[in-house]
Amino acid sequence: MRVIVPLVLSILLCSGDGASASRMRLQEFSTRRYNIHSDLSLTEVRQFGRHMDAVFDEFARRFKAFAPRHEKSMPLYLFADRETYVQFMGDAGVDASNTGGMFFVQPKLRGLATWVRGRPQSQSFAVLQHEGFHQFAHQYIGPTLPIWANEGLAQYFEDGIFLRGRLLLGHRHDRRVTGVRQAIQDQRTIPFTDMLAMTDRAWSRQVTSTEGGAAVMYDQAWSMVYYLIRTSKKRAKAFARYLEVLSDGKQGLDAFREVFGDNVRAFERGWTKFAMSTQPDMLNTAVVRMEFLGQGLKLLRERDYRMPRTLEQLQKVLRDSKFWVDVYGHNNVTRFSAQDSVNFGFSLPGGRFQQFRLIKSPEPDLPPRITAQGLNPVPTVVWSRDGEGKLVQQIAYR
Template identity: 35%
Template structure:
């Protein structure tokens, strides 16, 4: 990775264009704030984070980018040129950067944007849970990649459904594991299904971008639900049956070649929607949460709890029982926001301290010794395959951040 400073700051709101050519003849632009820029394998990263922290995110997104490439390999668009990634320290820097491009980002946690003044993938780190930042990058990064491979040809349901699918993916031993089924998402879907609130597939697949946007901005429960249901449709099309997955791939190729959804979908799946609707409902009824993904989510939650106690008290209990007691007494919770919905994970939930191992039994997470003096203890899930742990690494700003690692 090559690292160099951008042009010096002339004034806080002085803006300058970096004339870096992008596909299609557009230009890459950035505000003249004290950002650094470096080139990873697939991204040109503009950031006010430390070099070490920014490069860590760059390496993560390079791996995710390769998984986009493998999934959309049949599409003919060119996504080879490095794309812009704006990775900001705080929300104020994020909003200023988007404002330069004429975008109001106040209601967002991250986005892929494009327009006459440039394009890019943008989010901020701040004090957000690390898992939320990574999920945002993976979700919005798919939108960025898909536009290069398919232009504007993807209908809103498949664009958002695939972005959710990739947003849920986890990096394991240098690879990307897809198809993670989140227990909370699955419960929301089943609750909505039982209440008659879900849309039939034929209706979901026919939503236009304006209706999707109105559902999201109106405050209706249908706004967040449409993301969950789009994810479930994509999950079904990829994992429900190998023949369905092949048809889905044919459908995406047709869309990328300019065939409208109204022609591409019946060509790939047949003109009668009823068999697919029945198969989808059977798949949803049989779907189960992914134990591995759930365990990793719990590890991240516990890491946020360790960081909370360390920042508050300067110390952390020496074992998992003490950590659970301290977090419960503090009524600790981690809140994330996505697609207009706010979701909280509470320390009062006993399931956050246990996980299902490869042996089919329930195990407690283990709070192990610190890897180095001055660092918090590691958190381990030794019964997973591969075994997983949270380790603490310097962020380059004088702090420590939790990283998932595997043995």
């Protein structure tokens, strides 16, 4: 038994006439921050609209020094299924077949686009948070934002979680932390002087020309941004100033030297020391594994299997079925397998390993919930059904 989950995030500049928008019958909804074009029900659109308004509020709060350079409305194309999303983008002259969502710019059409059904809701939110930053940066910070900062910040926001109406940031994804550390050990990281001066075209060329290069570049970009934002108030203030200098028109390496000084190599040594000592975020790691198990429960329900009542029962049926999930990232694939015991639990503060718990859902036709008691906040996989009656899993925090 297998499930393949595409999660490829991209920013695309392209040409086209925008005809796809007029050929599809999409309803238009307005929120405080977005104009949403969608084939979803009003109830579903409202949920995503509220989420994206809150995400935008966090963008605006953190980047309050910047004013919009284009129209103030933020177009969002939100599709029910992947096939309609790919068709819409194809009609606009964009090959979106290997993407999970994108921010795109054309002469007559621009916007943020993705689909929602057939994958965990938290993955759709992550895509929108990532691509939504690209859209915000394009309209507010401007075209001089270097690709490493654009992608690094997008991943920083992608990893955010909502708790009591606020987007909590600063989480450290296991895959990113481990990937950066391994790249440093293998001497495969990009020198800072090259990274700071890299153009969009050079980035794309290097991403596609080097085996495993995409993962290294995206992971390093995230780590550099994390280092600048989270390790000291002085450094975070300087990074904010760097973005302002860029917005005023100065180019990447020159802007960096103006704010941080000429000794880029010393700065790189500081980052390397930080990256080698950084540990993954226990919460983020647990949630990724919970989503994997949720995919397994969803498939069992869809195939009319008897629902397991305990984690041990779930582990047995998934292992007997040889269940696995492939999650596609930036030119790399991460496989989660039921044969790996680590995917059925998480680490507590102090390092002790603990298994997830299954909890009976309030509605009898829904799979059991999955929770990770002992973490703060406590994440739980909860279930609902979309407008077509299909199962939707999402992560709730308390």
